[in-house]
Amino acid sequence: MMEIVVRWSSPLPAEERFLRLLDDVEQGRFAAYRQEADKRRFLTGRVLAKTVAAERLGVPVESVKFDATCEDCGKPHGRPRIPGADLALSISHSGDLIGLAATPSIPVGLDVETTTRRADEGLIEYALSPAETASLAGLPAEDRAAAFFVYWTRKEAVMKATGKGLRIPLKSITFSRHDEPARLVFSGDAALNPATTRLADLKAADGYRAAIAVLTTDELSVTEEHWTP
Template sequence: MLSGTELERAATFRREPDRLRYLTASWLLRTTAALQLGVPPEDVPVERRCSDCGKPHGKPYIRNEGAELHVSISHSANRVAVALSPAGRLGVDVEEVPSCPVDELVRCALSPAEQEILRTFPDHEQHLAFARMWVCKEAVLKATGHGLRIPPDQVEVSSPRERPALLGWPLDIPPERVQLHPLDPGSGYAGMVAVIADDFPVTVSESDALDLKSIPFSLPAMADMVA
């Protein structure tokens, strides 16, 4: 069901795990979008053209008969996540909880206030706490399309002990317009989906890829997870 461009892109990956993650994400995106649009997976109009260089490795877009279905993809270790929504721009991030020391990551990824919050956690909980803050930052920056071109320490999010929320960032979009919803990708992982919408509430329905046929696609936003 994949396009020739997608298969060509998959062939460029040197590491087999990276190639398989890309193929899985492409399949999951087409399968889920097909159920949303009511078309065969191979007919889903997926566009991945990079805005900087024009090559097919940018943020995916789906435009069908003038209507845009906002989508986002993330993968880490043995997880691949795809999120879709007609409600507004969105970003999804899934991350394996790091097992190595995170001191260097903390210094470049967290603001001074966030670093203080992290130090309030016991040592054995800091890796998970860091991952939960990190997925918030990645999700909101993927929703805008900026990605890590904006330094993550300039994006402030709430404590992992609190409801996920964007507190501040260097963009003109008011932080309260960004809705954050935690995902459950399983033990050893953290996940988050961010939706930039107006003031109306967004409901997120999370499903495993094996349950695609039973997803309630009438909901305004959904996130699908495959292991």
């Protein structure tokens, strides 16, 4: 059994005690965001990640330095990691909720979405496999949207775990029904194998929906906590 803690936070204020935890590259990324909400979400994600990394590695949070170099383009917007450390991290945010999941060097993906998003037919056609689409048939509009985003957060989580993102066609993977425990039933892409993929739907917070995926054969035991610095 793999025990995982997902830590959630509201957006942190842009105060010196948090800003000083950003390195020069991160300071540049923070400054590049035009919207204050985006600045605070980025800051919160980094502070969450560095706090958890410090706890896991037994070092001061001020000493945690990430390499976020994108493997595709070389720019510093990739998944934050500490070279050589036994640690894998995944950050996700939506609205006023930011989340962080950590594992011991095992690929992990976290996704959170607000429940206010709409699911039009074009998005459903783009994202869901035939079996998943069929499971939405006959549902009232509100329930249909809720069910769709159960699938969507699961798909986003596994995409993040593989590191391939949308290079894996969303329709090529099929999950268990939206009203059943999360499980990868079928994958048409070699990067995802149902035998070595584990998922869990998360509670997150009122007004949100979330999921976590880990590329492992171990079953997951996930604890969620809301963090106040």
